[in-house]
Amino acid sequence: MDTELPTAAAEAVLPSSSLFLPVVVSTAVAMLLGTVAYLYGPYWGVRKVPGPPTVPLLGHIPLMAKYGPDVFSVLAKRYGPIFRFHLGRQPLVIIADPELCREVGIKKFKHFPNRSIPSPIASSPLHQKGLFFTRDTRWSIMRNTILSVYQPSYLASLIPTMQSYIEAATQNLLPTSEDDVVFSNLSLQLATDVIGQAAFGVDFGLSKPQQQQQDKTIGNDDDVTNFINQHIYSTTQLKMDLSGSVSIILGLLLPVLQEPVRQLLKRIPGTMDRRVENVNVDISSRLDKIVAKRTNEENRGSSKDFLSLILKAKETQSEEVARTVFAPDYVSAVTYEHLLAGSATTSFTLSSALYLVAGHPEVEKKLVAEIDAFGPRDVLPTANDLQHKFPYLDQASLSVVKESLRYYLVSPLVARETSSEVEIGGYRLPKGTWVWLAPGVLAKDPKNFPEPEKFRPERFDLNGDEEKQRHPYAFIPFGIGPRACIGQKFSIQEIKLSLIHLYRNYVFRHSPNMEKPLELEYGIVLNFKHGVKLRVTKRT
Numbered sequence: 001m002d003t004e005l006p007t008a009a010a011e012a013v014l015p016s017s018s019l020f021l022p023v024v025v026s027t028a029v030a031m032l033l034g035t036v037a038y039l040y041g042p043y044w045g046v047r048k049v050p051g052p053p054t055v056p057l058l059g060h061i062p063l064m065a066k067y068g069p070d071v072f073s074v075l076a077k078r079y080g081p082i083f084r085f086h087l088g089r090q091p092l093v094i095i096a097d098p099e100l101c102r103e104v105g106i107k108k109f110k111h112f113p114n115r116s117i118p119s120p121i122a123s124s125p126l127h128q129k130g131l132f133f134t135r136d137t138r139w140s141i142m143r144n145t146i147l148s149v150y151q152p153s154y155l156a157s158l159i160p161t162m163q164s165y166i167e168a169a170t171q172n173l174l175p176t177s178e179d180d181v182v183f184s185n186l187s188l189q190l191a192t193d194v195i196g197q198a199a200f201g202v203d204f205g206l207s208k209p210q211q212q213q214q215d216k217t218i219g220n221d222d223d224v225t226n227f228i229n230q231h232i233y234s235t236t237q238l239k240m241d242l243s244g245s246v247s248i249i250l251g252l253l254l255p256v257l258q259e260p261v262r263q264l265l266k267r268i269p270g271t272m273d274r275r276v277e278n279v280n281v282d283i284s285s286r287l288d289k290i291v292a293k294r295t296n297e298e299n300r301g302s303s304k305d306f307l308s309l310i311l312k313a314k315e316t317q318s319e320e321v322a323r324t325v326f327a328p329d330y331v332s333a334v335t336y337e338h339l340l341a342g343s344a345t346t347s348f349t350l351s352s353a354l355y356l357v358a359g360h361p362e363v364e365k366k367l368v369a370e371i372d373a374f375g376p377r378d379v380l381p382t383a384n385d386l387q388h389k390f391p392y393l394d395q396a397s398l399s400v401v402k403e404s405l406r407y408y409l410v411s412p413l414v415a416r417e418t419s420s421e422v423e424i425g426g427y428r429l430p431k432g433t434w435v436w437l438a439p440g441v442l443a444k445d446p447k448n449f450p451e452p453e454k455f456r457p458e459r460f461d462l463n464g465d466e467e468k469q470r471h472p473y474a475f476i477p478f479g480i481g482p483r484a485c486i487g488q489k490f491s492i493q494e495i496k497l498s499l500i501h502l503y504r505n506y507v508f509r510h511s512p513n514m515e516k517p518l519e520l521e522y523g524i525v526l527n528f529k530h531g532v533k534l535r536v537t538k539r540t
């Protein structure tokens with residue numbers, strides 16, 4: 001077949017040779033300018049904020065490889081309390097000063113009502129519909145509804161449930177004191193069970209002694225068991241996949257390509273993007289089934305789990321809000337988010353407390369004395385007891401928790417995004433700037449925490465000079481202002497109850513098989529690279 005255009009037609013379609021070169025050159029120049037504008041546009045708005053020189057495309061990612069988790073402390077020393085850090089093309093303005101954190105998180109909150117959405121989340125609708133990443137009015141309606149559920153009486157009513165899981169989980173400790181207990185696994189099972197019961201009203205059965213778990217899973221293929229298996233797969237296995245997903249890496253370097261590439265790769269068998277997509281779709285559909293089933297349950301009114309309470313709260317909203325803000329996919333997402341936000345964080349903090357106390361016998365002695373002074377081992381403390389009746393125990397055990405949180409801060413960065421132009425620390429930041437607070441830098445700053453590398457719970461003694469002199473926002477492990485963590489009281493209650501039960505019955509020492517110093521994995525939240533391995537002795 002003749003594919004050549006007739007001369008007249010070809011002239012009409014192709015520019016004449018005198019025009020050809022200028023058209024090509026101007027197209028190339030326009031493309032080049034477009035690329036430069038795309039790559040450097042976000043930088044331009046914040047160029048006056050100090051920061052180290054950047055590597056094209058990679059930004060400051062190589063510095064992370066060089067300095068590891070200390071990178072932000074190193075840069076804060078060099079560039080001051082507000083500086084630029086480029087995640088690929090995306091500049092972050094890092095805030096490493098308590099007063100500036102107060103300004104961003106509280107005083108100028110109306111300019112920072114939302115979190116920036118990082119690339120792993122940008123490709124996951126399930127994660128974007130929870131409280132963490134919803135924005136503006138939708139967020140405030142959701143948050144107020146959730147806060148109405150988190151009444152002190154609700155938390156107090158959870159104590160017996162929490163305690164029963166703690167007791168079940170610690171049966172697994174029964175003692176072969178020559179063997180290692182991987183406490184970080186045990187505490188993750190415990191925290192997942194507790195939040196599973198509190199969020200969904202179901203028993204995931206992970207903390208049950210092993211034999212019972214096997215009995216339970218035999219022949220049991222209900223939605224919940226399948227769902228939790230899939231969830232555990234996604235938070236353990238898939239975490240590795242997420243870091244290897246091509247679209248997520250592209251999201252970091254060239255976000256404009258992330259969604260088209262994800263759409264393409266999720267159709268190609270064997271790619272990480274396809275596996276991430278499959279797991280997300282699977283979890284979402286299982287969640288939707290659980291939510292639909294609970295919505296239609298006749299006796300739901302008497303249930304006290306988060307999902308039932310949210311469905312009840314939804315009924316009190318206007319028809320419009322119930323239909324949009326509390327559409328079933330959002331209810332699923334916000335319930336699932338509890339499981340995600342409440343399990344790894346709480347279990348990490350409990351494990352690090354045990355690890356740190358096990359390495360500091362003087363702290364252990366004080367803690368055990370306080371706990372023993374409470375009374376017989378079988379008396380369960382009430383919420384009121386936990387808060388008021390044991391000032392010494394409460395203060396000291398809380399100090400152990402606080403100091404553990406400070407020492408290994410589970411969320412060393414807290415994200416915000418400007419919704420309008422605003423001035424912070426003498427710099428004008430345009431709308432859309434990613435501003436990240438750095439509680440991890442504050443927690444290791446000797447100005448607020450002298451000898452920061454020492455584990456010393458007494459630094460939080462309310463009557464001590466160190467506590468009195470410290471800036472009120474130097475310690476913000478649960479974030480700051482209206483967007484701070486909603487689960488703080490829940491997790492502190494669970495951690496305190498766990499410590500009381502554990503130290504009433506056991507003492508712990510580091511296993512000789514544990515690496516020294518402890519190695520950590522830096523993901524969205526902090527984790528242990530090789531787990532926390534302890535030797536357990538039963539107290540008589």
Ligand code: HEM
Binds near residue numbers: 132414487
């Ligand atoms: C030791 C345990 C925990 C730590 C250290 C922790 C830490 C944090 C931090 C740093 C934030 C960001 C706050 C900010 O941006 O200012 C946050 C937000 C959040 N946390 Fe937690 N968290 C913990 C436990 C929990 C639990 C148990 C739940 C659920 C019951 C939970 C649910 C959430 C939610 C939903 C948000 C988003 C709040 C919003 O945007 O309105 N967290 N958490």
